[in-house]
Amino acid sequence: MEVTPLASLSLTHVSYNPSDPLSYLCAWLALVPQTLCIIYVTLLYSSREIEILLMFAGQLACEAFNFALKRLIRQERPRVMNGKGYGMPSSHAQFMSYFAVSLGLFLLVRHRPPGGRTGGGGHGPQERVLGSLLVAGLAVAVAASRVYLSYHTPVQVGVGCAAGVGCAVAWFVVTGWLRREGWVDWTLETRLAGLGRWRDLLVEEDLPEGGWRRWMDRREEKKKSTIANGFDTDKGRKQR
Structure with missing residues (x-):
């Protein structure tokens, strides 16, 4: 009787040094992108906000771009790490850079809550700046953890960060154009959007x-x- 060889689902498999507390922390930081995907889906289901859907669509496109870049460049990971797949650019660094820059651009440029303008409640400018800085710090920590765990070289992480920032800025410009030209409003007026109860309150509320x-x-x-x-x-x- 032949035995079918088993494969490992390495989506959450992270190698670290159990005797090093910092290595243990870095292993947890490696799970942040997966956690953010769960948060994305939860917010989409609970809020039905088109702005969150647009941001998530850009996040997925950024991941597809990373997938293509890795197979185009075909640069191996550091030799001390037996991780699967190519290492250039770092998908973790690219994911987190896109998320941090996209959220920062939304909070500091696109988001216009009434309370934030008048100071009478809501998220004020200081809170939005602080939130952007905290997310940026998290992105830096995740990117640095990939080097510390030897999953990527500093160059691979740097290229991933640059790709993520580029994707975030480009998608912010595209979505801004879609809003100005009325495509977002047109989408929300469709029957499908109505059935899904999609709305666009987050930008101004x-x-x-x-x-x-x-x-x-x-x-x-x-x-x-x-x-x-x-x-x-x-x-x-x-x-x-």
């Missing part, structure tokens, strides 16, 4: 703040209703 305001208004209405019903009950008792 702070969704957490907007949801909070609606929640507070609902609580106020409930309190008023409770008070009114209480007065009616007391009045009815007095009449009886």
Whole structure:
């Protein structure tokens, strides 16, 4: 009886030095892109925001570009690492660079929440800058971890970062053109978009703040209703 040889699904397989705490941390950082993909899908399902869909589409296109570059350049990984596939450019570095730059461009350039302009709630300029810097720092940490774990050379990581930044800027320009020319609005008016409940509020509305305001208004209405019903009950008792 022949035994079928088994293969390893290496999507989350990371080699690290168990005696090195920093190596252990780098192994966890290697899982950040997979985590972000889960976050993308969760946000798409829960918010149905077209801006998130556009950003995720650009992220997938960036990954496809990395796939093509690796097979075009065909540069091996460092010899000390037996990782599968080619190493130039680093897909982790490219993924995180695209994400960090895309999010930064959105928060600092495209996002215009009313509270952020007036200072009366919402995400202010300082919060948006801080958020952009934190995500950029995470991208740097993930990229550096690939070198520390010997999955890539510094040059491979550098090229990956450059490719990710280039993809993010190019896609930001393209999506800006799509918005100006009315293609985004046209898409949202289609029957398919209506069935999916897709919308475009994120650019000009702070969704957490907007949801909070609606929640507070609902609580106020409930309190008023409770008070009114209480007065009616007391009045009815007095009449009886």
